[in-house]
Amino acid sequence: MPPERGVRKAVEWRQFTATVQLRLPLDRRTWAGVEDRDFEVKLSSDEVQVRCKSRKEAVGLQDLNGKLKRVIKPELCWFALEKDHRDPSGQSKVFTLELAKESPGVSWNDGVYVEQMFNRKHFGWGPNAAQEEEAKYTSLKPGRRKDINDTFVTSRGWLCNEFEQGQTDEVLSFRLILDQKRLDAALEKVPYYSIFGIDVSERFLKVFIRGDEFSPILLGKLGGACLPDCTTVELTSVTREVYGHRLGAMERLPCFDIIVVKAPDFMYEWEEPLQSGSAELTKPVASLEDWQAQQATREPSPDRDDWTPDDWADEQKEKADKTFKEGQFRDAVVYYTRALRFTPLNEKLLSNRSACYLKISKCQLALDDAVKAQEQEPTWSKIYFRKGQALRGLKRWQDALDAFSEGKELDSENPGWDQEAERTLTLKVAYEERKNAAKK
DSSP states (O other), X not given: OOSOEEEETTEEXXXXXXXXXXXXXXXXXXXXXXXXXXXXXXXXXXXXXXXXXXXXXXXXXXXXOXXXXXXXXXXXXXXXXXXXXXXXXXXXXXXXXXXXXXXXXXXXXXXXXXXXXXXXXXXXXXXXXXXXXXXXXXXXXXXXXXXXXXXXXXXXXXXXXXXXXXXXXXXXXXXXXXXXXXXXHHHTTSOGGGTEEEEEXXXXXXXXXXXXXXXXXXXXXESSOBOGGGOEEEEEEEEEEOTTOTTOOEEEEEEEEEEEEBOGGGOSOOSOSEXXXXXXXXXXXXXXXXXXXXXXXXXXXXXXXXXXXXXXXXXXXXXXXHHHHTTOHHHHHHHHHHHHHXXXXXXXXXXXXXXXXXXXXXXXXXXXXXXXXXXXXXXXXXXXXXXXXXXXXXXXXXXXXHHHHHHHHHSTTOTHHHHHHHHHHHHHHHHHHHHHHHHO
């Protein structure tokens, strides 16, 4: 939320929709050996008090103390001592204090602290005044607030319909296309920023729904190293044509986008952006750290030293066929693509991937695969079925009819060719009528 960040003396702050995060970098020589439990943090609804019990001279720590310009919820705040991601050695630490806004969604657009000439001091005018003043403050225990405290409002199976991923040399992009009705129902219970959670480290990624974090949406090892602090998320929407609708109707769907920035030494196309399997997503996982530890100690993968390219392709094809039958067409595209890396001229894989592309309205890609498959096996009638459907999706009506006619010559007993040709002509007439009406 703008303003996204700022600096107050030695303290760096970042603003989010529901929180404001204060970060104080600690010099590793001055603060060597310090731990979370050495800090004492007290918060009132509008004031921060921090001190270090093990250091008499706490350089910079006093910059965290002060009166806040906005009201917070002390019981939802947390603090922790974390590694400074800007230090390649991993030895420097940052004192992090996250403040939960009393009014989420309201920008602290004029800064975080009230700048006072003098620090406020308490004067005990009565015998109970000091106790009443102390009662205003909440003492925090070290450690991040656990995600498991979030209320369950929906699950990945209800909310997430489709998954897309892509990459450039600089970033990875993951997109979850959501069910509008389920999203609306969830938003009646919690604000949008409380639905999803992201855990990301240099090499691992976990995406989950808060309250349902034991069944992650995405979980796996990245194909290279990333910059965790630069990861961004956004709730957006996508508009696309409804596949199979003869009038070319459009639909607008909500989606959740995750952008992961690659580390400088890994800015190239990764062979596999996220290494993940269905087993990881079905087995309960409490935290990313726990899962990373499991990966380090789990049994090694089966010996595949004597596998041929066909064996590797068959393994991926089996996964692709399964996901296709389950209606997860974008996932099937990923698996067929992996299989084609081992056997790039396999006409069956090309035909199957073409069918997947048709299911998600990627007609040009579907046509490209069909043409490649035809080059390998020009007498296989099914290829002309894929080719004709792709050409029809591209509104190349006569080319589509020609493809269905070629297929019929190879498989004349199949009545499907005439049905596809008839449908093509119907769609052509409807399209030309809409086009003429638009000109008027």
